[in-house]
Amino acid sequence: MRSAHRVETVRTAERTLMARLPEGALMQRAAAGLAAACADVLPRRVYGSRVVLLTGSGDNGGDTLYAGARLARRGAGVTAVLLAPDRTHPDALRALLRAGGTTTTAHSATTPTALARADLVLDGIVGIGGRGGLRPDAAHLADLLADSPATVVAVDLPSGVEPDTGEVRGAAVRADLTVTFGTHKPGLLVDPAREYAGSVRLIDIGLAETLPPTPALESLQHADVAALLPRPTGESDKYRRGVVGVAAGSTRYPGAAVLAVAGALRGGAGAVRYVGAATEAVLARYPETLVSNTGPKKAGRVQAWVAGPGAGDDPTPVAEALASDVPVLLDADGLRLADRDTVRTREAPTLMTPHAGEAAALLGVSREEVEAARLTAVRDLARAYDATVLLKGSTTLIATPDPDTPVRVNPTGTPWLATAGSGDVLSGLAGSLLAAGLPPLDAASTAAYLHGLAGRYAADGAPTGAHDVAEAIPAAWRDITRTVPYHP
Known part of the structure; x- marks a missing residue:
């Protein structure tokens, strides 16, 4: 499992570890890993390469300078652009100069040319202590980087992104690779900051022994x-x-019912019971489905309900599902039709699966606010409804009402999943896992992982439809379980 920790937690762990090590040892570990990662991504061998270090003050700049010194000793031409010359890490700067590196400043006339000609640029402007976007001098360098053909490597995280939330509140560096130390930071896993990070490589500096066992975020593998x-x-x-019971679809949206049933049939439950106005369409595609026209209240025994996809404006099926004593997944129209107090006072678990627009409506904010601060939004919504929430989007997040439970970040998926009906398949899949006995957090994160992987298989680099995603779920399931012994 991949874990991410907040800045305050990382700083405490670093202080504890540094107290056990010789002075400077932790920074040297980070610099060694950073230099090795840079050597791996240089388009040619280190000797003769042109490397530019964007160097701020503090330890992040020190990591950058020490890594630059290692590259210079291997024959790279290294130039450090010092944003705060009077506050540059002194020992690291001396190491760079002794290795043959040179320095310049952000406003030097030679800096744009150096960036334009560089093979590799290390972004060491600010580290995990940065907040609120880049200041003007650094923002100017980020603009120059955007036009540079160089490979950009961010040191710990891209300068200008919010490390604890993944927000980007101003100018920020866009990296091809981020080399982070000890543990992931939440901003490296959550959009929009994740898009600025490029690929992420974690360097072990021994921090695991001093980090607490419970992270802020976790990502299943x-x-x-x-x-x-x-x-x-x-x-x-x-x-x-x-x-699993599926209360979905309407005369206007029968396809939503078909797709939710498709996801449910592939989710591990033994049977799918459908109620709604799309019975003919469901049976035509999936004759193994159990159908009822009596509504959720009298449909028969189920271990979980999926309520809402394409349901239209009739609140009765959603209300009847919520009145049951089994887990309920609310999606699409079900989110709009559900009464908040009813959800909060249920004894059985509730799982909500909104996209950003639906989450914005439930929270009373704009869609842009949700997309800019996805981590905050999913936590706020889980707390407001006392429910587990799966927030769909470029980064799918799953949160529980408990602030001490790590938020789950889904690592699978493809932009091709942004297609009509994809969410209906996901809701059926997650509902089936609920009926099979998984707790809401596990059901949601497992479904998101499967759904994202199935989306990759279905698309394979080309447009795909939601029905293709449903058909690819068994292949994704087999891929996940192929190394785990099983004898049915």
Whole structure:
């Protein structure tokens, strides 16, 4: 599992570790890892390469200068652009100069030319203490970088992004690679900052031994998801595996019901029970579906409900699902039709799956505010509704009402998933995992992971439809579980 920690936590862990090490040892570890990563991404060998260091004050600048010194000793031509010459890390600067590096300033007439000719630029302007976008001198350098053909490597995180939230409140550096130390920072995993980070490489500097066991964010990997996926045993039948109810679709939107059922059939539950106005369309595509025209209240036994995709304006099915004593997933129209107090006072769990526009409506803010501060929005919504919330989008986040539970960040997906009906497939898939017995946080994050991976398979670099994503879920499931022994 990939973890991310807030700045305050990282600083405390660093202080604890530095107290156990010789002076400067931690910075040298970081610089060594940074230099090695730079050598890997240089378009040609280190010897003879042109490297520019954008160097601010403090430890981040020190890491950058020490890494530059290592590259200079291997034959690179290294120039450090000093943004605060009187506050540059003195020992690191001396190391660079002894290795043959040179210095200049942000306003020097030679700086634009150096950036234009560089093979590699290290962004060491500000580290994890940066807030509120770049100041004018640094913003000018970021603008020059945008026109440079050089590979840009950010040191710890791109300068100008908010490390704890992933917000970008002003000018910021766009990196091709971010080399981060000890642990990921939340901003490296959450958009919009994630887009500024490029690829991310984590360098082990020994910080794991002093970090707390509970991070701020966590991101599941294949092995984590494989351990969560439900698998039948010899004693299983369709009811023991779980029955998921789908209250979705309408005469106007029958496709939403079909796609939600498609996702549910591939999610691990033993059976899917459908109620709604799209019975004919559902049965025509999936005759194995159990159907009812009595509404959720009298539909028969289920272990979870999916309520809302394409449901229209009738609040009754959503209200009946929420009145049940089983987990309920609310999506699309279900989010709009659900009563907040009813959701908050339910004894059974509720999982909400809004996109940014729906989350904005529920929070009473603009869509732009949600997209700019996704981490804040998902936490606020989970707290407001006392529910688990999966916020869909370029970064899919899952949060619980408990502030001490790490927010989950989904690492899979493709922009091709931004297609009509994709969310209906996800809601059915997550609802099926709820019915199979997974807690809401695990069901949501596992479904998002599967859905994102299936989207990659279905698209394979080209446009795809939601039905293709549903069809690709079994391949994604097999990919995740192929290294985990299983004997059905």
